[in-house]
Amino acid sequence: MRRKQILVMALIIAVVMLAGCSGSSPDDTVYKIATDTTFAPFEFQDSSGNYVGIDIxxxxxxxxxxxxxxxxNPLGFNAAVAALESNQSDAVIAGMSITEKRELVYDFSAPYYDSGVVMAVSASNEAIKKYEDLDGKKVAVKVGTEGATFAESIQDTYDFELVYFDESPFMYEDVITGNSVACFEDYPVMGYGISQGNGLKMVTEMEKGSSYGFAVLKDKNTELLEMFNTGLVNIKENGKYKEIIDKYISVE
Structure with a gap:
């Protein structure tokens, strides 16, 4: 009788241990992934308040x-990066350009989109058509973007003042109201915005920019990064990637 009780107890312990192990399985991991709030067509809210876009x-x-x-976690670009650096998020996908400086802090996926930068002005503005026309004037940029980096690189050459914004819509409004005469923005973002009637127009050819990548903190969440890279290859091969891009960016 005693032997039977011991066997029953051993079986119960084994079942409890197995349940405990299954609770810590990687399959139960829920990664926290931060993103921007308004960077259409990569991430933005639709009419129902749901976040949609290429990145999503x-x-x-x-x-x-x-x-x-x-x-x-839609936090805004700066807040998303801060959450990643403070270990409150596991990764960021937010139209984040892969740069040498950022690669010192983050590990990036393979590029999932190749972007570039354009200058845009109010749709009614006929005075600003080239960089030379910016002399002595205010130019709007969004903090942390490729557009801001490019504008900073030519600021001394063309002698203009930079005005910084945390969100693209505020930057566009500053140009439309005439406080700034132009803004610099990622080409696909500006192209999508114009198609949606944002009141701007592009006046320069696209300057080649950096590619976008999915980012994790350096030497952390390597398994998530590997899954992203593998999955990216797969959705490109099965046509899903092209379907997503074509949905948001018109192919001429």
Whole structure:
């Protein structure tokens, strides 16, 4: 009788231990992934308040392909980066340009989109058509973007003043109201905005910029980064990636 009780107890302990192990399985991991709030067509809210866009759909497609779970945290670009650096988020996908400076702090995925920079002015502005026309005037940029980096690189050459904004819509409004005469923005973002009637027009050819990447803190969440890279290859091969891009960016 005693032997039977011992066997029953051993079985119970084994079941409890197994349940405990299954609770810590990687399959139950929910990654916290931060993103921007207004960077259409990569991330923005639709009429129902849901976050949509290229980044959102690429992440969703890759998570389905690789079988991982995530919680999306739309924080704004600067807040998203701060959350990553303070370990409050596991990764960032927010139209984030891969640069040498950032690669000192983050590990990036393979590029998922190649971008560039353009200058835009109010749709009614006929005076600003080239960089030389910016002399002595105010130019709007969004903090942390490729557009801001490019504008800073030519600021001394063309002698203009920079005005910084945290969100693209505020930057556009500053140009439309005439406080700034122009802004610099990522080409696909500006192209999408113009197609949606943002009141601006592009006046320069696209300057080649950096590619966008999915970022994790350096030497952390390597398994998530590997899954993103593998999934990116898969959705490009099965046509899902092209379907997402074509949905948001017109192919001429």
């Amino acid at each position: 759909e690429i992440l969703e497609a890759i998570s389905e392909d690789q079988g991982f779970k995530y919680e999306l």
